[in-house]
Amino acid sequence: MYIQRPLIAAMLAAGLLAACGGDDAPPTADQQASDLLAKMTLDEKIQLVHGAGYGLPEALGGAGVVKGIPRLGIPDLTNADSAGGVNVVGSNATPYPAPIALAASWDPALAHSYGSGIATELRTLGFAEGLGGGVNLAREPRNGRTFEYMGEDPVLAGNMIAQRTLGTQSQKVIATIKHYAGNEQETNRWAGSNSVIDERTLRELYLLPFEIGVKDGAPGNVMCAYNLVNGLQACESPYLLTDVLKTEWGFKGIVQSDWFFAVTDTVRAANAGLDEEEAGAADDSVGANLGGFQLPVTYFNQKLKAAVQAGTVPMARLNDMVQRKLRTLYASGVMASPPKAGGSIDQAAGNVAAQKVAEQSIVLLKNATPTGGTASVLPLSATAAQTIVVIGGHADAGVISGGGSGAVPARDGNAVTCLVPGAGLFSTCATWYKSSPLAAIKALAPNATVTYLDGSDAAAAATAAAAADVAIVFATQWQTEGADLPNLSLPNNAADPANQAYDQNGLITAVAAVAKRSVVVLETGTAVTMPWLGNVNAVLEAWYPGVQGGPAIANVLFGSVNPSGKLPLTFPQTEADLPQKTISATDLTVTYSEGLNMGYRWYDSQNITPLFPFGHGLSYTSFSYSGMATTANADGTATVSFTLKNTGARAGAEVAQVYAALPSSAGEPPKRLVAWQKVQLAAGESKTVSINVSTARMAVWNSTTHQWNTPSGSYTFFVGGSSRDTQSKVLVRS
Secondary structure, three states, X not given: OOOOHHHHHHHHHOOOOOOOOHHHOOOOHHHHHHHHHOOOOHHHHHXXXXXXXXXXXXXXXXXXXXXXXXXXOEOOEEEXXXXXXXXOOOOOOXXXXXXXXXXXXXXXHHHHHHHHHHHHHHHHOOOOEEOOOEOOOOOOOOOOOHHHOOOOOXXXXXXXXXXXXXXXXXXXXXXXXEEEOOOOOOOOOOOOOEEEOOHHHHHHHHOHHHHHHHHHHOOOEEEEOOOEEOOEEHHHOHHHHHHHHHHHOOOOOEEEEOOOXXXXXXXXXXXXXXXXEOOEOOOOOOOOEEOOEEOOOOOOOHHHHHHHHHOOXXXXXXXXXXXXXXXXXXXHOOOOOOOOOOOOOOHHHHHHHHHHHHHHHOEEEEEOOOOOOOOOOOOOOOOOOOEEEEEOOOOOOOEEEOEHHHOOOOOOOOOOOOOOOOOOOOOOOOEEEOOXXXXXXXXXXOOOEEEEEOOOOHHHHHHHHHXXXXXXXXXXXXXXXXXXXXOOOOOXXXXXXXXXXXXXXXXXXXXXXXXXXXXXXXXXXXXXOOOOHHHOOEEEEOXXXXXXXXXXXXXXXXXOOOOOOOOXXXXXXXXXXXXXXXXXXXXXXXXXXXXXXXXXXXXXXXXXXXXXXXXXXXXOOOEEEEEEEEEEOOOOOEEEEEEEEEOOOOOEEEEEEEEEEOOHHHOOOXXXXXXXXXXXXXXXXXXXXXXXXXXXXXXXXXXXXXXXXOOOEEEEEXXXXXXXXXXXXXXXXX
């Protein structure tokens, strides 16, 4: 673009352009951090590398605070849990759908707006840092925190978290990616659980989403995990923190410990590359008391100062910790514009954003034609004079959400009374948002007669279902941090006495046996088994759908929204199909013995048919793929092109997924996800789609040279609507 000289001069004078070179160039974040670091005392440096303790007023009800230094203009750095919204009681923050739901949208732009929306509320409430951003993979779908993460594939998880990170930091809030690394289950996480992972598997699967997130998203913060990895605490591992994260990937931000139990030794943690201990304490010698639970001592206050003075932790290492903190404050915009507490949440805007995520993430798993019918049971007619019975899952009251630090408090009180009352971070009571699917169904079907039964009497529910035109059964499964699920079955009152009053599988079985048309709506944080699947007509997976879950579910049921979600993890037929048959309560060694064959790779390599494959998701329209072609590009990338056509009668979106089978000499699983594109098509519309596959997505890790290599030979590329619904084309790379 040509700009006249007088205009350039005027813009420079107004500060709208930076002068090039010389003393007029604005200092970089690194330079600003170095200048400020030179002015700091030892005690001030120590103050910036640990939290000030748990539950302090300065923490604003969030997870913690690193105290600022007023004389140097360094603000308090407050942080809050924010997996699916700001976890601060009484804040009126928006409960978004859970991150697993976001992953099911397969929509990077939506991930960006998800990060931006939550960050806007964090900043409004006075928080400079959000602690969402979990990308541990769903190796173990019974993991209690599966709902907080992004599924089983590292490329899907990595790309989605990179976009969420960019969205978060666009609002001058520091983003976090966690829990680095190997934290794929909750059992024994505080008791020394040791994830034993071979180098190739670690790099190709479990570190890859972090690598993509760090390189493409540039987060200000990476949180290391509680568990050990190959015998070392994750937060005390030089390989993870320094060799890989900082040196190889070029990470310039802060490595922060998980809260309370992640650090065991001052010198080991500091020299390994840990930059910040949380939640920290004013006195290292006394652990805080958390609701009667005595927390362990801390390590980065007086103990770190003594270690620096003794030379066991070099001053250069402490300076690097502080440099990273200051650089992040400058680069994020927090230093120039610290957030101010006391703002009011725009609840209306939050509701709109949350509902959009929920609608785009719902997965239509099954949609069959009932006996004697002429069309699939969904979508339901919004105008027909019909009888609808809604059964179970507290659908008259609201929708369920996950627990622990990944929870988001209900704005206006819990919609459901817990059957076994409890309190605290690890309460067994679910949070239910007052977003009733029943009310939303009634609003969309004004000509229908809609009734509700709570599901506690299966015989009564079956009788009502037999008399109705359609029966919709809601089923729920609660997950929380700190505890893994015993199995993937929908819980009954014995398995989850706090949140379930009856046998959900028994209820669905009874209803399906007699209903003319039957629909099951699942509100879960992970995969579930479905012994009744063959007898129901339709199944929707709504995940934990957030504060607007009721209207979102109803809009999909009645076709106001055409479902486009795809599964971010495989649904097995039974737990016996999982590589890890059970989660041991006593064995602290968790060996990832399946190696690279995790998730859909496991099912493909073992020739196991899943209940629903990774990437699966139906629509109310249909799509065809044709004319597939592959091209090897001069830069080593590949291009996969094809024609995608909407062959149905309504507009819809298809997630076109590209997988690659590497040359047999590579010793890889049958195929891996390498790219995808979500394509919107009007009814009858066709588009030629071209998707570039980078060399990084075709690379394998060489454990001898400790490098990525791209094998030469024949690659087979697959494109389709799921990992098992594809067509293929062979491409030879020399």
